[in-house]
Amino acid sequence: MLFKSTKPYPNIKKLMLGFSSVPDFSHNMSTSPLPRSIYTNPAAASYSSSPSTALTSNAVFDFHTSLPTYAGPSSLIPLPKIASSLHVKNLFLKDESHRFGDLPSFKPLGLSWGIRNGIIAELSEETETPISPDISLPELASQAKAAQMKLIAASDGKLGQAVARLGKSFGVEGINTRIFIPGDADEIVKEKVRMEGAEAIVVQGGMEEAVREAWLHSVAVDGVLVDVEEDENYEDIPRWIVEGYSTIFKELDVQLGGKGPDWIVVPVGIGGLAQAAVTHYKAPRLWGRLTRVLTVEPETAASLHTSLKRGELSTVKTGETIMQGMNYGMVAKAAWPILKEGVDASVAADDAEVKAAMEKLKGEGVDVGPCGGALLAALEDVLKDEELRKELGMGEDVTVVLVSTESS
Incomplete structure (x- = not known):
């Protein structure tokens, strides 16, 4: 934390922010159980984000590529069999699970x-x-x-x-x-x-x-x-x-030939990665293609999903799930305004369908953990509803990317 103090605790002063007391890290938000559903926000298609100067200037990407530990972009794995079964043109999985070896994914x-x-x-x-x-x-x-x-x-x-x-x-x-x-x-x-x-x-x-x-x-x-x-x-x-997570999407732009996918599917957790995805893909683009964002959370810990449905930041009581990497009862306050405006669709997935999705990916030689399986499960939930599929513009000519953050 950035402080300046002449004594060990009184009169604390944080750079650019004043402290009157020790933060209690509490969130006074409403709580309720979640009925399972798919949330859509048609207005998100016209939302325009405002990336920081560090992002628009490529400073973050340039910094990461200068690190001695940077070994190039994470793998973008094509999934042609699953794409065919879902009737989409292209389906890829961007594998973030091995980017830093034994360190935590992205x-x-x-x-x-x-x-x-x-x-x-x-x-x-x-x-x-x-x-x-x-x-x-x-x-x-x-x-x-x-x-x-x-x-x-x-x-x-x-x-x-x-x-x-x-x-x-x-x-x-x-x-x-x-x-x-x-x-x-x-x-x-x-x-x-x-x-x-x-x-x-x-x-x-x-x-x-x-x-x-x-x-x-x-x-x-x-x-x-x-x-x-x-x-x-x-x-x-x-x-x-x-901001640092933006390198994932900068890499992806290059891997897809200089243009974004039609849809990107991201896990939520406390919302940082999803916030980075919305900020990147909802910024003005030279290529003119609209990239939409689909988020997924566990059915038992769907804070964003609940918040989107209510229109206000909410907490939920979490339960048991195999998706431990997303087992959070609240989305970060800083992420919420961006996710509220920029997420096109949100799915709450259950453990059974996530396990089935993991097996499908394993059948294509792709080893993912539950948070990776949840991405495919969410996409399948949306695509099996023909009316919803049409509403969201998920035709047979779309390119979809799943951003997977863990291996099994």
Whole structure:
């Protein structure tokens, strides 16, 4: 987190945002069960997004391609048999599950861009001299190392390991990266953080306590707090993380010959990836083709679906699902306005149809986890309704891309 304070907690001041107290990370939104259905928004076809300068200038994409860990675009896998059975011209799966090896799928794309900008902002504040946004990675790492920059995060999964590994690319090494881990987390979570050379700090209690302790520590040491979820007092780094996901879609444009697909299907979770998809594909395009966005969530954790139907941001009580990567009861507040206006269709999928979709993909030699299977299940739900198919313009000449974020 980006702070400046002469004392360990009072009079906290965040860069560009003032703090009056420790954020409680709570969301006062309505809650109700979800009846299963397909939601459509015809007005989304005319929605126009407003990408940041970093996106329109290709700064994010250029940064990622300069990283030593960048090995080229993730695979775009054609699925001709399934396309034929669904009566669409082309169906592809963009496989994000192996982009960073053992790190969590696409997320390091966002984390790396968020960490970069967080360090630039913190160094600029400390030195009172703005650092050029065009600074090279080696120069930024050199300055961060000299300043003994600290990276702080809370994690009960792979995020901590990802922050620790990425930090080394930015000159933040060893115990200068500190990951706060809830006491009930699996031992492997702590081990992987330590294997990266970072400090694993075990917190008594659950994830809420770990987040709070990480927040307080980042204030005390003037460190950069890295978290994907925003709060009213913590917005910059989550926004930069979402910007980082745009590289997926920049790559896809090139892979499809310089034009977008007719439809793109994305998982939701807390909404960052879906937000990035809407922002990218609903921006003005030279090619003139309209790309529509179909989102999918578990039937038992369909916060976006519920919110779209109600017309207001809502939380839902989550239940059991095999789609653990999307098992969230709320969509990020920052994502909601964009998703509300820009999502063309939303599906809540159940476990049974997701399992069946995974088997179909396996039959084409594609190994995906439940969140990947959900993409095909959602597409099938829409396409089996002829009237809906016609309404959405999903004729036999369309190209559809599934953005899969996990393997089995």
